[in-house]
Amino acid sequence: MAEPRYNPWLHRFAILTALATLALLGVGGLVTSHGVGMAVPDWPNTYGYNMFLFPPSKWVGGIFYEHTHRLVASGVGLLTTILAGWLWFTESRRWLRWLGVIAFFGVVLQGVLGGLRVVLFKDQIGIFHAALAQLFFALICALSLFTSRWWLGLARSSPTQRAAQDAPERVGAESGAPLRPLFLATTILIFLQLLLGATMRHQHAGLAIPDFPLAYGKVWPATDTVAVAAYNAQRLELTTANPITALQIGLQMFHRLMALGILICAAALAWRAKQSDSERATDEWSTNGVHANSAQPLRRLAFLWLGLILVQAGLGAWTIWSQKAADVATAHVLVGALSLVTGVLGCLICFRRPAGNASASVASTAQVARHPARLAAIVNL
Amino acid sequence: MKLNQTLALVAGFTVALQVATAGNITGKVTLKGTPPAEKEITGITDAACSAGHTTPMKTRFFVVGAGGELADTVVMLKGISGKSTGAAAPAVLVDQKGCEYVPYVGAAQTGQKILVKNSDQTMHNVHPSPANAAGGNKEENKAQFAGAADLTFTFPAAENFLKFKCDVHPWMFSYITVVDHPYFAVTGKDGAFTIKDVPAGKYKIVALHRKAAPAGVEQDVEVTADGAKTDFTLEVK
Numbered sequence: 168m169a170e171p172r173y174n175p176w177l178h179r180f181a182i183l184t185a186l187a188t189l190a191l192l193g194v195g196g197l198v199t200s201h202g203v204g205m206a207v208p209d210w211p212n213t214y215g216y217n218m219f220l221f222p223p224s225k226w227v228g229g230i231f232y233e234h235t236h237r238l239v240a241s242g243v244g245l246l247t248t249i250l251a252g253w254l255w256f257t258e259s260r261r262w263l264r265w266l267g268v269i270a271f272f273g274v275v276l277q278g279v280l281g282g283l284r285v286v287l288f289k290d291q292i293g294i295f296h297a298a299l300a301q302l303f304f305a306l307i308c309a310l311s312l313f314t315s316r317w318w319l320g321l322a323r324s325s326p327t328q329r330a331a332q333d334a335p336e337r338v339g340a341e342s343g344a345p346l347r348p349l350f351l352a353t354t355i356l357i358f359l360q361l362l363l364g365a366t367m368r369h370q371h372a373g374l375a376i377p378d379f380p381l382a383y384g385k386v387w388p389a390t391d392t393v394a395v396a397a398y399n400a401q402r403l404e405l406t407t408a409n410p411i412t413a414l415q416i417g418l419q420m421f422h423r424l425m426a427l428g429i430l431i432c433a434a435a436l437a438w439r440a441k442q443s444d445s446e447r448a449t450d451e452w453s454t455n456g457v458h459a460n461s462a463q464p465l466r467r468l469a470f471l472w473l474g475l476i477l478v479q480a481g482l483g484a485w486t487i488w489s490q491k492a493a494d495v496a497t498a499h500v501l502v503g504a505l506s507l508v509t510g511v512l513g514c515l516i517c518f519r520r521p522a523g524n525a526s527a528s529v530a531s532t533a534q535v536a537r538h539p540a541r542l543a544a545i546v547n548l
Numbered sequence: 549m550k551l552n553q554t555l556a557l558v559a560g561f562t563v564a565l566q567v568a569t570a571g572n573i574t575g576k577v578t579l580k581g582t583p584p585a586e587k588e589i590t591g592i593t594d595a596a597c598s599a600g601h602t603t604p605m606k607t608r609f610f611v612v613g614a615g616g617e618l619a620d621t622v623v624m625l626k627g628i629s630g631k632s633t634g635a636a637a638p639a640v641l642v643d644q645k646g647c648e649y650v651p652y653v654g655a656a657q658t659g660q661k662i663l664v665k666n667s668d669q670t671m672h673n674v675h676p677s678p679a680n681a682a683g684g685n686k687e688e689n690k691a692q693f694a695g696a697a698d699l700t701f702t703f704p705a706a707e708n709f710l711k712f713k714c715d716v717h718p719w720m721f722s723y724i725t726v727v728d729h730p731y732f733a734v735t736g737k738d739g740a741f742t743i744k745d746v747p748a749g750k751y752k753i754v755a756l757h758r759k760a761a762p763a764g765v766e767q768d769v770e771v772t773a774d775g776a777k778t779d780f781t782l783e784v785k
Contacts, residue, residue, distance in 0.1 A: 184715055201591070201718060202614075202715070202718040203715050203716070203718050205673065205675055205689055205713075205715040206673060206715040206718075207673075208673050208675070208689035208690060208691050209691070214671070214691050214693075215691070225671065226717040227593070227594045227596075227670055227671065227716060228593060228594045228597075228670075228717045228718075229715050229716045229717065229718055230671075231593070247738045259660055285689075288677070288687040288689070375563065385593050396762070396763070397785045399759070399762065400759045400760060400784050400785060403586065403587050403607050403609055404586060405589060405590070405607065405718075405719050406718040406719055408711060408713070408721050410762065493591070505656075
């Protein structure tokens with residue numbers, strides 16, 4: 168298999184696709200935040216017109232958001248198709264070519280789900296559509312990472328340099344291994360949190376709890392029938408008419424507790440990353456070029472992530488205080504997506520590096536020298 | 549032929565007897581307690597929606613008179629089923645004016661036509677989303693351009709506050725209660741209601757308000773040839 172080569176234009180195109188996907192998530196967030204997901208009753212046509220020929224003069228009210236969502240989605244579909252084709256025909260890493268294919272089918276499935284949600288009137292499809300959107304965004308960002316010069320440099324340097332230069336017992340210390348559990352756990356929690364958010368959003372019941380940090384003036388709100396009836400009598404939702412239920416109040420409280428859990432995990436990760444970095448800094452071996460290439464990015468990423476999650480928590484509170492203003496609620500969706508992607512990329516980086524290290528730790532220089540095929544496989548990963 | 553004439557005579561006599569022993573139920577619904585202040589509708593980007601509005605549009609959850617008279621309350625007899633005359637009844641009209649549904653709360657019989665009209669110079673989508681899908685009420689979503697013909701909907705099963713929404717203008721809602729008999733009314737701004745031609749007898753009567761009494765408040769009523777009178781007091785806590 169040929170050694171992967173950095174293609175700057177492919178990498179830039181992947182980033183462009185990721186940015187377009189982020190914009191698509193934003194427009195999708197505006198659609199649900201404004202409560203206009205059904206503003207265009209037909210699909211794939213728009214009010215009987217070909218989607219691309221629908222006159223701008225008719226993009227009134229909620230149609231503007233829903234129709235824009237469809238057009239941006241078409242654009243992302245086109246970009247993803249090109250990206251997948253580009254990877255398929257030029258990329259030497261087979262697994263990456265197949266990831267491109269998965270992205271292609273992912274965007275097609277996502278488009279079909281969006282359409283079916285409209286014509287079949289199923290909120291459940293909307294929840295799945297929202298969850299898949301987050302996963303698709305993470306995949307496109309991962310493709311951007313895998314096509315980067317940095318990632319390729321990391322792949323090339325790790326096994327060869329370590330096997331040739333490093334004492335195996337030292338390798339574990341400079342890897343992202345200590346950060347793996349926290350990166351993975353926090354990322355999973357964020358994804359579950361996004362699922363929870365999508366479930367609440369697609370029930371079209373607005374804010375189940377109108378105050379924060381308390382809930383109906385209490386640490387834990389009453390959810391008996393009489394209390395819920397009283398909440399419904401007092402709440403005046405502009406665009407979401409469905410009455411709230413005890414289950415929705417419970418989901419909202421769980422969402423708050425999950426947010427706290429994620430914040431604690433992210434803070435612990437940042438602390439652990441700083442600690443690991445300090446340990447490495449005192450190690451004379453840490454001046455090695457390999458270390459400089461990888462450890463600091465993980466620490467920076469951990470702190471960036473903590474910052475994002477703090478912003479996300481603030482936006483969550485603001486969403487409630489603003490009575491779910493559409494722009495604030497949409498920003499909450501976007502920062503949630505960025506938080507998930509940061510976690511996914513962090514996992515890929517910290518799990519990728521130790522993979523090389525693990526190989527190095529079990530294989531001495533001589534072993535690697537005796538198994539060139541295995542070495543080539545590791546490099547190509 | 550002779551038999552048919554006899555049967556028709558008997559049927560006519562029965563109906564006449566029923567009407568003779570039927571009466572109207574009248575009453576008034578008042579609200580006790582202070583409802584939350586209505587919210588101004590914001591984010592209106594469609595200029596056509598402002599037509600006909602001299603004051604900002606607001607929500608219409610509690611339409612209450614100075615004396616507590618409560619509008620938009622559905623009052624109906626309970627425990628009667630299969631008596632719908634909806635198929636033969638004139639259609640119920642729901643209009644879209646100034647990007648508001650008129651009426652906000654209405655009622656129709658099962659099988660009765662509900663005509664949705666667009667009086668606005670803008671497009672709407674008419675999106676009824678029933679909760680009683682098991683009973684055969686179907687969710688639909690139909691486009692309606694300015695000047696387009698009225699849209700027709702019918703629902704085969706009873707359901708309280710069946711929601712009609714316009715997603716183009718997402719603050720637009722109308723709630724039509726579908727009843728499978730003709731003995732119902734909706735209160736006006738004076739809180740008053742009249743249920744006409746109720747056969748004499750004892751009944752349960754219920755008042756439903758989307759916010760103040762979504763599950764309904766029940767009372768007993770006895771109808772005679774002179775009719776009956778019953779008032780309701782709903783409470784907002």
